[in-house]
């Protein structure tokens with residue numbers, strides 16, 4: 001199939017070109033300021049790991065080599081907006097600075113990072129990057145856009161659990177805010193921007209479990225002990241226990257699910273109007 005092989009070659013060429021570009025771009029933010037330098041190295045390592053994780057996830061979901069390559073491009077570019085964000089604002093909190101996904105899309109446009117991909121392939125990358133950091137994914141144009149967006153969010157979350165691990169034991173002694181506890185008991189996602197205490201933030205991270213799409217990802221989160229570590233750090237209380245029981249029951253059911261990307265090939269959206 002010459003057409004398919006040519007897409008594989010084209011996507012791999014875009015991936016390699018962007019890997020080189022990202023290396024130089026990330027290095028351009030290296031700084032004598034220790035706080036900035038630490039943040040840059042942290043995000044550089046996160047970028048590399050998310051690219052690897054989404055690759056493994058795409059393979060697990062049975063996608064073709066060319067569709068795996070497209071997923072890797074998304075992993076590589078998803079946080080391109082982070083480097084300038086921290087350097088300028090000294091925070092990774094979007095609500096206190098800027099939407100790093102939107103900034104990433106602009107960088108991708110200004111530097112023509114997606115040149116070499118067809119418009120419909122570019123649309124898949126842009127959609128996944130745009131919605132990787134939002135509370136939920138906007139209505140997607142088709143199953144393909146949705147499937148890739150889910151994969152990127154899962155890959156990102158799995159690595160963020162890893163990044164946050166050293167911060168878990170920190171406590172400010174103020175417990176969990178009452179409205180956060182209620183949401184936890186109901187099994188409803190909390191709004192991170194409304195978190196007021198260290199324990200609120202832990203609860204938000206724990207409740208990401210409800211937002212993990214694939215059993216493959218949840219299995220890795222579980223195996224690495226992130227869920228148990230978060231639970232150990234929570235304050236005790238009847239309502240907290242109820243929330244934990246609900247979460248663990250959800251996890252048990254989710255782990256038994258059979259994963260499905262929701263699409264078989266990215267070419268399914270090739271002829272969608274306007275792409």
Ligand SMILES: [Fe+2]
Nearest residue numbers: 078079132133
């Ligand atoms: Fe991000």
